[in-house]
Amino acid sequence: MDKTKKPKKVFVQGPINPDFVAKSIASHQSKTGIGAHALFLGQIRADQKEGGVVTGIEYSAYEEMAEESFHQIRESAFEKFDLICMHIYHSLGLVPTGEISLFVFVSSKHRKVAFEASEYIVEQIKANIPIFGKELVSEGGYVWKENS
């Protein structure tokens, strides 16, 4: 299966394509111990800011540290939850409003584990990965995003 714990490539340039999600799903159909997949997708909202409406987010990261932090999240998730597979993808660079910047994909035998792991991993990413985001607004400026 997929339990090798070597660091995996997480960052992708620009938005995450729905077809990429489809390919990820299809590639798990040969893993017949899986009964449940939980997928989380983060999509860029057109929030209203002082300088207009958000048109996209420009992501940057401390990449070397982020890769290590993603690896720690992977390890702790595999320890806490009886997962069969786990994949994380996050965008760098510009992701326009309406497009996807985060894709967390966990698979397990039973559904409960998949639900719990999915939420755990997303919360860990929001809190612990050194990723930075500039929310570009329609009137030309930008606002630095801050996770709550």
Next chain:
Amino acid sequence: MDKTKKPKKVFVQGPINPDFVAKSIASHQSKTGIGAHALFLGQIRADQKEGGVVTGIEYSAYEEMAEESFHQIRESAFEKFDLICMHIYHSLGLVPTGEISLFVFVSSKHRKVAFEASEYIVEQIKANIPIFGKELVSEGGYVWKENS
């Protein structure tokens, strides 16, 4: 948006295709109030049974009642959770091992609501929809499936 509460078509014949999932995701990119999508996919496991390993599930349903029950789940989910969109698809007929028989797709502004609604809806489906499943096993027989 998608909040009209008329009954929607839930049942699909045979497995749910990953490309269909991709199309569903893509069709939500114009809804720029969405910040979080939670997707649940149920996949057929190759469980070991007395008569061999499961090779697929043959689904049937009391369709008219099921459509009404799905509609009730939709209504209660929209009442309980601040959702922007919600879609449910379930297979009828034969779904081979490794393929997908259930696709629950919820979208909301913030992630917490999406996680909670996804789990709620899946549990409701498992408990309350009159769907029946014959697990076909490799030695030629079958076992009637029963949700726990």
Next chain:
Amino acid sequence: MNVQVMYFGMLSETTGLQSESWTLNEQVTVGTFREKVEEKYPLLKGKKFKIAVNKQIATDSVLIGRLSELALLPPFAGG
């Protein structure tokens, strides 16, 4: 009065039927109908099943009305 009775999943194997018409007295409850159907198909006795009246799961005290659609539902397996 006549009512339509449907058998789903493993219960359609037990009865050998997808559906059939029953003639019931007025004011019959679901509980009474349950006894009658188990009398007609003794193999049903060991099985777990619920009875839906007009697409709603019904308890034994519910009265079966004219033109009702009854269904015998084995354990659910959706998902």
Next chain:
Amino acid sequence: MNVQVMYFGMLSETTGLQSESWTLNEQVTVGTFREKVEEKYPLLKGKKFKIAVNKQIATDSVLIGRLSELALLPPFAGG
């Protein structure tokens, strides 16, 4: 000793730099470095930031060793 210091996100705007080399005394703590960097770039004082030493978030009492890689990290925005 020389250490490399990186500034991310809005902090690279505040300092006008992505990274620079600092000369620090041995046995300097993260807390002392924080004071020094806020002295050098007074606009940092109003900002929330964490300091990572060798890719680990460090508390103020951590000692900065030779060849360390320091990074000033503004609030995270992943997801």
